[in-house]
Amino acid sequence: MTVRIAVAGKGGSGKTTLAALLCRGLVERGVKPLLAVDADPNSCLPDRLGIPLQHTIGQMREELRSDPESVPKGVSKHEWIEQLIHQDIAEANGFDMLVMGRQEGPGCYCYINNVLRECMEKISGQYRGVVIDNEAGLEHLSRRTSGEVEIMLVVCHATAVGARTAARIVEMRDHLQLQVGQTFLVLNQFDGNLGPELADAFARTGLETLGVVPADPLVASFDVEGRSLLQLPADSTAVRAVHDMLKMLNERRLI
Numbered sequence: 001m002t003v004r005i006a007v008a009g010k011g012g013s014g015k016t017t018l019a020a021l022l023c024r025g026l027v028e029r030g031v032k033p034l035l036a037v038d039a040d041p042n043s044c045l046p047d048r049l050g051i052p053l054q055h056t057i058g059q060m061r062e063e064l065r066s067d068p069e070s071v072p073k074g075v076s077k078h079e080w081i082e083q084l085i086h087q088d089i090a091e092a093n094g095f096d097m098l099v100m101g102r103q104e105g106p107g108c109y110c111y112i113n114n115v116l117r118e119c120m121e122k123i124s125g126q127y128r129g130v131v132i133d134n135e136a137g138l139e140h141l142s143r144r145t146s147g148e149v150e151i152m153l154v155v156c157h158a159t160a161v162g163a164r165t166a167a168r169i170v171e172m173r174d175h176l177q178l179q180v181g182q183t184f185l186v187l188n189q190f191d192g193n194l195g196p197e198l199a200d201a202f203a204r205t206g207l208e209t210l211g212v213v214p215a216d217p218l219v220a221s222f223d224v225e226g227r228s229l230l231q232l233p234a235d236s237t238a239v240r241a242v243h244d245m246l247k248m249l250n251e252r253r254l255i
């Protein structure tokens, strides 16, 4: 069984940080093989995981579009795209990494995106776990290049704006009829109490809170120093918070 976890939220809310820590935590819990998907065009998940820049699916798609004849004779376009995706998967630090990149150039991508989605679904099925770091607009989920997911984590700050964004993401999920098994809220960089008004605003999103990641000075300094979050000490508050969330998901038999 594959469990696909998509991380969604407003820009700057902590999606990439959470996605990186989820990868680390899942591998440590033995959820392997694991695939990390950077679905944010302003990609930085590889950076947070200490993985060098890599060829993206967007680049591959563009190369294929500008040179359709590059598909070898006797190979279907489907098979060829699947092979090209495999070539774009980097292996590093105990898991695999795929970067979606940008949708470049004008014109219609429907056909190629459909093929891509089918190939991505097939490939993700070969993994035990998939973590998808989404862009703020849920674009990849809506174009469905990443297909259905079992778990969606909505990351936000414990602010009124955070609660509104969470509500909007839930709306968008329903409006786009995204195939999401279960959606949870994750409050990031939060240490204190919500207070009645905020608690109420978050309750109105209808989302269950999976956990809280405190503001962790080590996360901030690793970011400034450009160090991989995989190198954070095991007792860092953020690492432990994500472990607790995974424990809860595990107890609920969701991972």
Ligand SMILES: Nc1ncnc2c1ncn2[C@@H]1O[C@H](COP(=O)(O)OP(=O)(O)O)[C@@H](O)[C@H]1O
Pocket: 009, 010, 011, 012, 013, 014, 015, 016, 017, 018, 188, 189, 213, 214, 215, 216, 217, 219, 220, 223, 238
């Ligand atoms: N729990 C945390 N503690 C300290 N800093 C954090 C935490 N979560 C995120 N940050 C910092 O906040 C900034 C935005 O986080 P990031 O994960 O890149 O957000 P997003 O991917 O949603 O845009 C980064 O500089 C990151 O290091």
Ligand SMILES: [Mg+2]
Pocket: 015, 016, 017, 040, 044
């Ligand atoms: Mg990000």
